[in-house]
Amino acid sequence: MAALSLVIGNYNYSSWSLRPWALLRHLGLEFSERRLTLDTPGFAAAVAQYSAAGRVPVLLDGELAIWDSLAIIEYASELAGGRGWPAERSARAVARAVAAEMHSGFAALRNEYPMNIRARGRRVPLTEPLRQSIARIDALWTDCRRRHGAAGPWLFGTYSAADAMFLPVAFRFQTYGSDGLGPEARAYAAAAVADPVIAPWVRAAEAETEVIEYSEIGRPTG
Template sequence: MTLKLIIGNKAYSSWSMRGWLACKQSGLHFEELTVPLYNDGWDERKREEDIAPSSGKVPILWDGEAVIWDSLAILEYLADKVGRERFWPKDEVARGMARSMAAEMHSGFLPLRRACPMNLRKVYEGVTISDETRNDALRILGLWAEARARFGNEGPYLFGTYSAADIMYAPIVTRFVTYGFTLPGFAEAYVDAVLAHPWMEEWYQAAQNEEWVIEKFEIEPSK
C-alpha cells in the first residue's frame, strides 16, 4: 500500500518540510497531498477524516491503518520501517548527539521560530534580531560546529552523510537565509550544502510555484 503524506504550504510549513524530507530519506514511494493552511476552508478541512488525528496539524503520514502525526514521530516511524541506519549515524556516540540535536530542535528555539517564520519566497536585509532570537541562533551554530568538527569528516552534512539531524535543521537553514543572519564560514558551507541537496531544490521550486499566500507570514520584519 502506498504511503500518503499530508502537508501544508511548502513556502511556509517548516514541519511539513521535515516530514516530507523524512519520507524522501526513507526511499519509499509516497503520495503527497498539500492542504493550503489558514484559508477560508481551513476550519472545515480540519474536521475532515484525514486531518482529524492531529487536531488539524500537518504533516500526517498514513500507512494503511497506521496514522502518524508530528514530524519527529514520522521520521522515527519510517526509520523503524526501513532501517534506522538510513536515518541515524552508525557510530553510537555520533548517533547519541544526533538524536539529542533532533530532540532539542523539536522542542526548543521558540524565540527564533516565532520571530522568523519560514518563508521560502522572501529574503530580508537589515532585520532587527532580538537577544532571545540571537541566543537561539548562537546555540544552533554551536551545535552545528560541534557536530561538524567531531563527526563531519565524511561529507558536508552535520554528521558527514545526510541524516535525521539535517532533516530536523533544514528549516533553520532556510530561516538563516530568509532573515539575513551573518554566519561563520563553516555554517555558510553547511547552509550551501543543504540548499544544494536535490530534495531541497525540489521543495524550493514547488514553493515558488504555489499560488497560495498567507498574509501573516508575509509581514516584513522590523529593521
C-alpha cells in the first residue's frame, strides 16, 4: 500500500484537490486517494479526522497531515528531489510567483466560473472583475509559453507546479468558453485538459453522480 494518501473532494468540483493530485501523478509518486463528498452533512466530520482547517486536499504521510494545496505541492516536490519546479533558479522563482498568484488570487474567476469538469456550453455574464481575471491569465500563460515554449508544451517547458495550479482554470475555459484568451493561451488550455496523465481524474469526474447545485451555473436557457 502507498505510504502517501491524498484526501480529496469530488472529482468534478474540487479544484483545490485536483492541483496536488495532478502534480503527484506527474512526479510519479505513489499515493492512495480518500474521497470525501463536498457539500454533504457528513463532510465536516469526515474532514475533521484529517485536518482542523476543515478543507480538502490533505496529504497524509504516516503521522504527518499537510492541509493546503500549495504546501502539499512543495512537500511532493521535496519528496521527488526538487522535481516539480523548474531547474533554473530564476525560472523557478517566477514559477513560484505564478503558482502563488493562483493560490491567493483570481477570486472573481474562482467564484464566477466554478470548476465543473463534466459541463460544456455554459455561459455566465462577463463581469468586469471576471474580465480582468481572464485578461491576467491570458497575459501570464502567453508570456510563459513565449519564453519557454521551445523547451516543451508546459508553462515553463517541462511540467511544473505552475501547470498543476492552473489546471482547474483550463477546465473552466472548457466549460464556460475561452473568449478573452489569445491563441497561445487557448492552445495551452486545450493541451492541459487533454493531458493523458490526468485522464483518470477526468474519467472519475464523468462517472460521479453527485450534483452541487451552486456549481451548476450557466446552463443554456430556452
